[in-house]
Amino acid sequence: MVVGVLLLGAGCSSGESSEGAEESRGGGVSSGGGVPSGGGSPSARGEVPPDKGSVRVVRTVVEGLESPWGVVALPGGGLLVASRDEGTVTSVDAGGRRSEAGEVAGVAPDGEGGLLGLALSPGFASDRMVYAYFTSESDNRIVRMRYDEREPAGRRLGAPDTVFRGIPKGHIHNGGRIAFGPDGMLYVGTGESGDTGLSQDRGSLGGKILRLTPEGEPAPGNPFPGSAVYSYGHRNVQGLAWDSRRRLFAAEFGQNTWDELNAIAPGGNYGWPEAEGTSDNPRYRNPLAKWPTADASPSGIAYAEGSLWMAGLRGQRLWRVPLNGTEASAAPQAFLGEEYGRLRTVVSVGGNKLWVTTSNTDGRGDPRDGDDRILELEVS
Numbered sequence: 001m002v003v004g005v006l007l008l009g010a011g012c013s014s015g016e017s018s019e020g021a022e023e024s025r026g027g028g029v030s031s032g033g034g035v036p037s038g039g040g041s042p043s044a045r046g047e048v049p050p051d052k053g054s055v056r057v058v059r060t061v062v063e064g065l066e067s068p069w070g071v072v073a074l075p076g077g078g079l080l081v082a083s084r085d086e087g088t089v090t091s092v093d094a095g096g097r098r099s100e101a102g103e104v105a106g107v108a109p110d111g112e113g114g115l116l117g118l119a120l121s122p123g124f125a126s127d128r129m130v131y132a133y134f135t136s137e138s139d140n141r142i143v144r145m146r147y148d149e150r151e152p153a154g155r156r157l158g159a160p161d162t163v164f165r166g167i168p169k170g171h172i173h174n175g176g177r178i179a180f181g182p183d184g185m186l187y188v189g190t191g192e193s194g195d196t197g198l199s200q201d202r203g204s205l206g207g208k209i210l211r212l213t214p215e216g217e218p219a220p221g222n223p224f225p226g227s228a229v230y231s232y233g234h235r236n237v238q239g240l241a242w243d244s245r246r247r248l249f250a251a252e253f254g255q256n257t258w259d260e261l262n263a264i265a266p267g268g269n270y271g272w273p274e275a276e277g278t279s280d281n282p283r284y285r286n287p288l289a290k291w292p293t294a295d296a297s298p299s300g301i302a303y304a305e306g307s308l309w310m311a312g313l314r315g316q317r318l319w320r321v322p323l324n325g326t327e328a329s330a331a332p333q334a335f336l337g338e339e340y341g342r343l344r345t346v347v348s349v350g351g352n353k354l355w356v357t358t359s360n361t362d363g364r365g366d367p368r369d370g371d372d373r374i375l376e377l378e379v380s
Contacts, residue, residue: 042305049307055379060376062096068084068372069082069359070132072119075124078092078093080101081374087107102156108137112174118178128146130144139167140175142162143161146158162216163215172236176190177237178240186211186216187209187211188211189250191234200272200273221266231265231268233269235253252298254293265285291319298311304379309346317335318346341366342358
């Protein structure tokens with residue numbers, strides 16, 4: 001197993017939020033000096049990607065966003081982006097022009113909670129449904145809303161229909177990433193809301209990856225009959241992505257020592273709070289890569305060109321992890337070190353293109369002119 005940079009960094013104390021500790025900045029990082037992989041995706045050619053890659057910032061897709069969190073690409077160009085603290089969804093057309101799509105009723109922003117992940121229905125072309133994960137007054141929940149771009153600005157999102165509720169909420173560790181997998185099911189990353197005991201409790205929805213039908217029922221074939229739980233023993237999952245062979249990966253915040261990137265197995269126990277990083281206990285599945293918390297504090301991840309790409313909040317960098325199956329084939333490589341501040345979300349938009357969202361206006365960063373923004377990258 002190849003793991004991340006093995007340099008101890010300051011983490012968050014046992015009572016702190018993993019995001020809260022990001023206020024303490026890591027050191028400067030080189031953008032990597034990688035070499036291109038050549039034509040076509042390594043995974044498409046059945047090859048392991050090269051140890052070193054490259055990143056080029058192509059353009060700024062949009063700027064002037066407030067506390068952006070979830071992002072989805074719309075068919076035919078454009079995107080939707082959620083504002084965690086304002087509880088609104090912004091529509092951005094292919095030319096970068098912004099307009100408000102609507103406010104999501106019931107959002108109660110607090111600490112790390114608010115309007116978080118977004119996902120498009122697998123049948124979006126016909127049903128126009130947008131799914132959102134948010135913190136309410138009582139819990140974290142998932143709703144779906146019809147998106148009608150023919151409506152005027154501010155009215156394009158319909159009323160929310162709750163499809164799943166009861167995920168524990170807290171001032172910290174609300175998880176929030178949602179994504180439809182290759183199987184058409186909805187995957188949900190949750191946090192333990194600051195109550196570490198929830199992660200090992202399979203009867204709780206906190207500290208888990210959940211797998212649901214689009215209607216919000218436990219998905220057929222889940223590892224625990226009648227349960228939405230797909231994997232457990234997580235601390236705070238904010239990154240979900242699949243590779244070209246439909247394998248699921250997830251990023252999660254550590255506490256004092258290690259942040260993790262994991263290959264997810266149905267029914268797998270990832271160790272929190274008994275284990276952080278690598279463990280000798282065979283009950284727990286070890287990460288495929290790990291980082292000192294000062295270097296990462298990972299949020300979104302995406303798959304492109306045979307590698308996983310992971311956004312770092314406190315680490316203020318984009319990590320590339322080349323894959324050989326479900327293991328890292330080389331040491332992780334860092335890009336964009338401190339150039340754009342905190343990085344929150346990574347979206348694959350086809351081929352070698354990624355969108356990466358900054359997160360400097362959420363109360364923990366240092367906003368610059370134009371923040372927050374979404375960057376378009378070419379990667380290899």
